[in-house]
Amino acid sequence: MNTFALEIWDDEGAKCTFYTVRWEDARHNETDKFFTKYDAVTELKSEIQKLLSFVLDSIxxxxxAIDILFNRFEQEVVGLPNKGKVNVGGIMFLYPNFPLRLYALRIKNRKDLVVLFNGGIKSAQTNQASKGLNLKWIEACQFARRIEEAIRDKEIIIDSKNRKLLAANGDEEIIL
Structure with missing residues (x-):
């Protein structure tokens, strides 16, 4: 796997800080690439807005990042939005036949730290059979494995008090 940066994507939410990954030579991070690409597709505009609202507002x-909203397990990552009918505090989360998947990793299964990756159109019954989605899923799993390994090896430190991830030297710039 090539070198990538782990960087904050959104830290303004009351409950959760979102990170994303950016390839060393890339201009844009993977999560922005996902939202930009599918927001430009007229027939997916409504769905991409629902997904963005689910991430930023609901989570x-x-x-x-509570368990019930992170229930679509896809090996090392979770596919968003959630699967099935989910009731949280009287609010129903239901996304039947939702055409998009955005891959995510909850850091150490915490509710306040999530890494968002890329995703795509779920065009078949499985990720493996969904042509473009399969590659994004494989890539997300590779990113997730490397991030989890870096946490285990203490290359990345979790700053629980400030809801942040830091490099071992205390720096906010994390290159893996």
Whole structure:
């Protein structure tokens, strides 16, 4: 795997800080690439807005990265939005036949730290059979494995008090 940066994507939510990954030579991070690409597709505009609201409002501000909203397990990562009918505090989260998947990793299964990756269109029954999505899923799993390894090896430190990830030297810039 090539070198990538782990960087803050959104830290303004009341409940959760979101990180993303950016390849060393890339201009844009993976999460921005996902939202930019699918926001430009007219027939997916509504779905991409629903997904963005789910991430920033429902997870970021209202509930955090709680288990019930992170229930679509896809090996090392979770596919967003959630699977099935989910009731959180009287609010129903239901995304039947949702055409998009955005891959994510909850850091140490915490409710306040999430890494968002890329994703794509779920065009078949499985990720493996969904042509473009399969590659994004494989890539997300590779990123997740490397991030988890860096946490285990203490290359990345979790600053629980400030809801941040730091390099071992205390720096906010994390290169893996």
């Amino acid at each position: 970021g501000d209202d509930h955090g």
